[in-house]
Amino acid sequence: MAHPTALALEFHLVAYKRTWRSSVFSSFALPAMFLVAMGITVGHYIDERSTSIGVPYLDYLGPGLLAATALQVAVGDSTWPVYGGFHWTRVYHVMRASPLTVGDVLRGHLAFVLLRVALSSAGFLVVLLLFGALHSWWALTTPLVAVLVGAACAAPCFAFAARATSDGAFAVLFRVAVVPMTLFAGVFFPVESLPWVARLLAYVSPLWHGVELSRAATLGTATAWGVPAHVAVLAVWCAVGYVLALRSFTRKLGD
Amino acid sequence: MVTTLIFPRAMSRLDHRASGALSVTARNLAAARHAAYWWVLLSGFVEPLLYLLSIGVGVGRLVGDIALPDGRLVTYAQFVAPAMLAASAMNGALAETTMNFYGKLKFMRIYDATLATPITPMQVSVGELIWAMCRGGVYSAVFLVVMAALDLTTWGWALVALPVTLLVGFAFGALGMGLSTLLRSWQDFDYINVTQFGLFLFSGTFSPPSDFPVPLQILIEVTPLYHGVALLRAITTGSPDWTVLWHVAYLVALAVAGLTMASRRMGVLLLK
Amino acid sequence: MAEDEALIAATALVKQFGDFTAVDGIDVRVRAGEAFGFLGPNGAGKSSTMRMIGCVSRPTGGALRILGLDAAKDGAAIRARLGVCPQQDSLDLELTVLENLTVYARYFNIPRKVARARAMELLDFVQLADRAGDKVEPLSGGMKRRLTIARALVNEPEIVLLDEPTTGLDPQARHLVWERLFRLKQRGVTLVLTTHYMDEAEQLCDRLVVMDAGRIVAEGSPRELIDRHSTREVLEVRFGNDPLDGFADKLDGIGERVEVLPDRILVYTGDGDAAAAQVHGRGLTPSSVLVRRGSLEDVFLQLTGRTLVD
Numbered sequence: 053m054a055h056p057t058a059l060a061l062e063f064h065l066v067a068y069k070r071t072w073r074s075s076v077f078s079s080f081a082l083p084a085m086f087l088v089a090m091g092i093t094v095g096h097y098i099d100e101r102s103t104s105i106g107v108p109y110l111d112y113l114g115p116g117l118l119a120a121t122a123l124q125v126a127v128g129d130s131t132w133p134v135y136g137g138f139h140w141t142r143v144y145h146v147m148r149a150s151p152l153t154v155g156d157v158l159r160g161h162l163a164f165v166l167l168r169v170a171l172s173s174a175g176f177l178v179v180l181l182l183f184g185a186l187h188s189w190w191a192l193t194t195p196l197v198a199v200l201v202g203a204a205c206a207a208p209c210f211a212f213a214a215r216a217t218s219d220g221a222f223a224v225l226f227r228v229a230v231v232p233m234t235l236f237a238g239v240f241f242p243v244e245s246l247p248w249v250a251r252l253l254a255y256v257s258p259l260w261h262g263v264e265l266s267r268a269a270t271l272g273t274a275t276a277w278g279v280p281a282h283v284a285v286l287a288v289w290c291a292v293g294y295v296l297a298l299r300s301f302t303r304k305l306g307d
Numbered sequence: 308m309v310t311t312l313i314f315p316r317a318m319s320r321l322d323h324r325a326s327g328a329l330s331v332t333a334r335n336l337a338a339a340r341h342a343a344y345w346w347v348l349l350s351g352f353v354e355p356l357l358y359l360l361s362i363g364v365g366v367g368r369l370v371g372d373i374a375l376p377d378g379r380l381v382t383y384a385q386f387v388a389p390a391m392l393a394a395s396a397m398n399g400a401l402a403e404t405t406m407n408f409y410g411k412l413k414f415m416r417i418y419d420a421t422l423a424t425p426i427t428p429m430q431v432s433v434g435e436l437i438w439a440m441c442r443g444g445v446y447s448a449v450f451l452v453v454m455a456a457l458d459l460t461t462w463g464w465a466l467v468a469l470p471v472t473l474l475v476g477f478a479f480g481a482l483g484m485g486l487s488t489l490l491r492s493w494q495d496f497d498y499i500n501v502t503q504f505g506l507f508l509f510s511g512t513f514s515p516p517s518d519f520p521v522p523l524q525i526l527i528e529v530t531p532l533y534h535g536v537a538l539l540r541a542i543t544t545g546s547p548d549w550t551v552l553w554h555v556a557y558l559v560a561l562a563v564a565g566l567t568m569a570s571r572r573m574g575v576l577l578l579k
Numbered sequence: 580m581a582e583d584e585a586l587i588a589a590t591a592l593v594k595q596f597g598d599f600t601a602v603d604g605i606d607v608r609v610r611a612g613e614a615f616g617f618l619g620p621n622g623a624g625k626s627s628t629m630r631m632i633g634c635v636s637r638p639t640g641g642a643l644r645i646l647g648l649d650a651a652k653d654g655a656a657i658r659a660r661l662g663v664c665p666q667q668d669s670l671d672l673e674l675t676v677l678e679n680l681t682v683y684a685r686y687f688n689i690p691r692k693v694a695r696a697r698a699m700e701l702l703d704f705v706q707l708a709d710r711a712g713d714k715v716e717p718l719s720g721g722m723k724r725r726l727t728i729a730r731a732l733v734n735e736p737e738i739v740l741l742d743e744p745t746t747g748l749d750p751q752a753r754h755l756v757w758e759r760l761f762r763l764k765q766r767g768v769t770l771v772l773t774t775h776y777m778d779e780a781e782q783l784c785d786r787l788v789v790m791d792a793g794r795i796v797a798e799g800s801p802r803e804l805i806d807r808h809s810t811r812e813v814l815e816v817r818f819g820n821d822p823l824d825g826f827a828d829k830l831d832g833i834g835e836r837v838e839v840l841p842d843r844i845l846v847y848t849g850d851g852d853a854a855a856a857q858v859h860g861r862g863l864t865p866s867s868v869l870v871r872r873g874s875l876e877d878v879f880l881q882l883t884g885r886t887l888v889d
């Protein structure tokens with residue numbers, strides 16, 4: 053018999069069949085457009101001057117956007133859908149009426165979110181390949197990086213969404229966390245040029261570590277702090293987020 | 308006031324119509340007073356500012372200076388800021404007139420009750436647009452203050468730019484409202500979002516349209532946000548010329564077309 | 580406007596949706612100060628008619644004059660003088676109870692101060708004054724209905740349209756609504772309402788039309804209709820779970836007419852007790868026997884061969 057977590061995952065996969073088209077669109081067409089608008093046209097101006105980044109701007113931006121996409125997909129998929137699972141579709145309550153445990157319900161949905169993150173990053177990797185932005189075989193590991201970033205962001209979001217009392221909070225979350233991270237955590241320009249407070253925030257954010265890892269992989273270069281350090285920070289985000297999420301889910305669904 | 312003397316009847320009728328539209332605006336104001344919504348409203352103007360700081364200032368360090376259509380060199384932040392302003396006017400107006408309007412039209416069914424009163428679909432459309440303008444106007448004003456404070460424009464030009472942002476918002480709001488009446492479900496908003504994002508990226512926002520191959524350049528120049536960007540860029544960089552009239556005409560035409568379509572379609576949908 | 584002209588005058592009124600005819604050429608006259616009802620089952624075309632009278636739906640054919648104005652041309656002017664309580668409560672869930680009234684009043688260009696005073700008064704009238712500052716969502720169905728009625732009164736309308744005012748309410752909530760509507764009637768407000776409850780029609784309407792499949796099949800006061808299309812009393816007999824088909828013959832000749840329904844048999848008669856005695860006299864042993872007065876339900880059954888609520 054299938055593992056109970058897999059059963060919970062399967063539920064989300066079935067539902068996904070109906071909506072995958074539009075979600076592919078937004079999880080992968082949007083960053084690709086960003087890549088063209090910024091990487092090629094603005095990149096042209098940047099590459100004309102010799103600047104601090106040392107590689108063509110497109111190649112610099114590409115892996116950063118890949119990590120940022122993982123962030124966007126992970127947060128988008130673990131806020132409204134989770135809140136909906138409790139309040140709108142109430143699928144969690146339905147699942148709890150079966151032999152699935154709270155942990156199964158949580159892990160099943162989390163696995164689904166990470167699968168989505170992996171797929172969209174793989175798709176985006178192909179785009180990068182077509183633009184000639186990949187310079188190392190290590191690039192093949194970027195979906196893994198994306199999944200790690202996705203888990204680091206999704207797990208705390210699961211906890212947040214389970215406790216939220218209205219879905220209005222998520223739009224605010226995007227504005228105060230997701231957008232600032234995307235814009236300032238090293239995706240578009242090096243964090244070294246940020247004032248120190250902002251730089252500290254970037255260092256704490258999961259995205260910066262993801263960007264460093266992803267960029268090192270596609271360019272075949274070293275990271276700022278060394279791979280183990282970045283992975284460790286992301287792992288802490290994952291672990292703390294998961295514990296909080298499990299606690300919130302247990303409180304909502306009982307055990 | 309001379310007009311009031313000469314056309315008293317026409318004016319009083321206009322008055323009556325306007326007050327009808329304003330009562331629709333007043334409904335939104337009353338709804339917005341309830342707490343949860345304020346957070347969303349307030350946090351709205353932060354986003355374009357963040358873009359300005361990230362792309363304009365952060366990436367701007369890498370880019371250096373950039374040439375305006377008239378050949379003058381400006382910093383990249385000066386170049387990008389008016390585009391962000393235009394995009395924020397567009398996004399603000401669309402947020403209110405697509406998602407929110409659609410929700411009120413199809414889910415909350417607010418207008419079913421409104422249209423059972425003497426209020427007409429046109430008054431509903433105009434009232435909603437005025438509301439979107441109030442919201443967008445506040446965002447634009449904040450953004451312009453920041454621009455002037457960062458020396459990205461002068462206070463004088465910022466003052467000129469404010470009503471122009473309202474025009475941009477009005478045009479996009481009308482367009483968005485018109486399109487919303489055609490949508491069948493929430494899924495369709497993905498198309499609006501993608502289009503909106505595409506316009507944001509490719510309307511001469513981050514680099515002049517002349518950087519693109521000629522066919523693309525022409526395409527860019529027929530899309531609406533380009534006109535908002537070009538218009539506001541001419542103003543905030545202090546270099547308006549005759550072309551601004553063409554941009555203004557384009558946006559006015561867009562507003563009229565959007566409004567007409569929205570009120571017609573609303574009539575079809577609700578007054579069956 | 581002539582003194583005796585009807586407030587609402589529909590002539591050969593038709594409403595089609597595509598090929599489907601929802602209202603099929605009805606003639607209606609509503610006089611000032613009366614409570615007028617449309618009685619009919621679901622799908623009869625009551626709401627379609629009400630929406631045309633409310634000037635939110637354009638007639639496909641026929642003429643419709645309301646308050647002496649042409650519904651097709653002067654919609655806004657007519658709506659300004661109507662109060663509408665639609666079938667589905669269309670309250671604004673983003674506003675408070677009080678705001679639902681004051682905001683709505685602004686649509687009629689009623690000055691803010693007046694609107695507020697009137698709203699408070701109306702909340703008193705519908706017994707919701709203590710909920711003025713609350714959100715609408717948590718209100719019970721009956722409270723929402725009363726709030727909708729209050730909203731319909733905010734412009735001091737000359738005619739109030741009520742589409743199924745008590746459908747879906749529990750008996751207690753229904754009685755409260757009826758009682759409020761009765762007060763309105765006493766004040767001389769012209770009421771036009773639709774219902775598929777015969778008791779509601781009997782309680783509230785001075786005059787009514789019975790509608791079925793888009794047509795009017797009868798018209799009159801409740802009493803007139805019952806006298807014309809039913810008998811003074813009706814005997815209802817049941818025979819447990821036995822199939823009833825065979826009983827029609829066995830009851831033949833008792834009362835004026837016998838109607839076999841899936842679950843019971845109705846015997847139309849001037850004297851129910853005598854009829855019941857006759858039933859027993861034929862050696863039949865019904866599981867239950869009930870004698871009641873003739874009702875609009877019986878009128879509808881007689882006219883269409885179907886029951887009102889199924």
Ligand SMILES: Nc1ncnc2c1ncn2[C@@H]1O[C@H](COP(=O)(O)OP(=O)(O)O)[C@@H](O)[C@H]1O
Nearest residue numbers: 579596601619620621622623624625626627628
């Ligand atoms: N907007 C519409 N489009 C198509 N058919 C409709 C529409 N509104 C009502 N109908 C149809 O018209 C008939 C009468 O509906 P309605 O007037 O709502 O009846 P009632 O209120 O008596 O239940 C029904 O068969 C209904 O399906």
Ligand SMILES: [Mg+2]
Nearest residue numbers: 625626627666
């Ligand atoms: Mg109905």
